[in-house]
Amino acid sequence: MPELPEVEVVRRRIEGYLAGKTILEVSDFQGRFALPPLSGKRIERISRHGKCLFFEFSTQDALFVHLGMTGKLLLSETRTPFPHQHLVFSLSAGIFLSFCDQRKFGKIRYFTAQEKEDFLHSLGIDPFSPAYTFERVAKLLSGKKRIKDFLLDQRKIAGIGNIYSSEILFQSRIHPERKLATLSVEEKHRLFDAISTVLEEAIRCQGTTIRDFTGADGKEGTFQECLAVYGRAKKPCLRCGNPIERKVLGSRSTYFCSHCQR
Numbered sequence: 492m493p494e495l496p497e498v499e500v501v502r503r504r505i506e507g508y509l510a511g512k513t514i515l516e517v518s519d520f521q522g523r524f525a526l527p528p529l530s531g532k533r534i535e536r537i538s539r540h541g542k543c544l545f546f547e548f549s550t551q552d553a554l555f556v557h558l559g560m561t562g563k564l565l566l567s568e569t570r571t572p573f574p575h576q577h578l579v580f581s582l583s584a585g586i587f588l589s590f591c592d593q594r595k596f597g598k599i600r601y602f603t604a605q606e607k608e609d610f611l612h613s614l615g616i617d618p619f620s621p622a623y624t625f626e627r628v629a630k631l632l633s634g635k636k637r638i639k640d641f642l643l644d645q646r647k648i649a650g651i652g653n654i655y656s657s658e659i660l661f662q663s664r665i666h667p668e669r670k671l672a673t674l675s676v677e678e679k680h681r682l683f684d685a686i687s688t689v690l691e692e693a694i695r696c697q698g699t700t701i702r703d704f705t706g707a708d709g710k711e712g713t714f715q716e717c718l719a720v721y722g723r724a725k726k727p728c729l730r731c732g733n734p735i736e737r738k739v740l741g742s743r744s745t746y747f748c749s750h751c752q753r
Contacts, residue, residue, distance in 0.1 A: 495650030496693035541649025562597030
């Protein structure tokens with residue numbers, strides 16, 4: 492599933508093409524999304540919070556987009572029949588934006604201004620927003636929850652999924668099964684810094700392509716070449732040489748070094 496870095500890569504690519512453009516027509520080939528008429532709406536900007544995208548209109552309403560597991564937004568200058576194509580937005584200046592989704596878990600919904608505000612209140616802090624401060628994050632790091640489960644909870648910090656949670660915990664030298672209440676102030680600082688460091692590096696690498704992620708230009712990311720633990724079970728740790736371990740926590744594969752992460 493695309494996580495924050497992959498969604499941000501898509502956002503940066505499409506905003507330059509879509510901002511200031513007007514929607515001329517929306518073709519919903521399978522009738523999955525039940526969108527209201529959008530013709531004539533002008534896209535002011537593309538914003539992101541966590542894993543969610545918002546096409547913000549001049550009328551303060553917005554289109555909410557979640558890529559799900561295999562969703563893609565692909566730009567083209569002609570009406571191109573991409574595989575697994577569900578929606579095509581025809582825009583001014585001869586631009587077409589296709590939403591393709593092989594497994595059909597992606598979501599596209601129309602939000603009024605109030606609905607968007609209410610939805611954002613249900614999400615946690617975005618690691619690239621002004622709200623992401625050590626003081627705020629430290630207050631969340633308490634209780635009996637495992638640190639791995641905390642990182643995956645979109646109501647706490649929005650945008651982190653299974654791949655980056657493993658990488659963040661390795662970077663911060665924290666074992667994924669540790670309880671929040673056991674973290675020292677120093678460990679909380681390491682975790683806070685690792686979240687932004689890992690996500691920033693993944694964005695710089697245009698995301699992680701393990702199965703089928705591509706940006707809006709169809710190009711794959713390269714952060715998979717930088718993964719320290721995810722998908723590296725039984726391979727030597729890049730720090731200490733001990734084998735990377737894999738364990739299922741909360742039905743999700745978790746990768747870590749039990750020697751480096753305590």
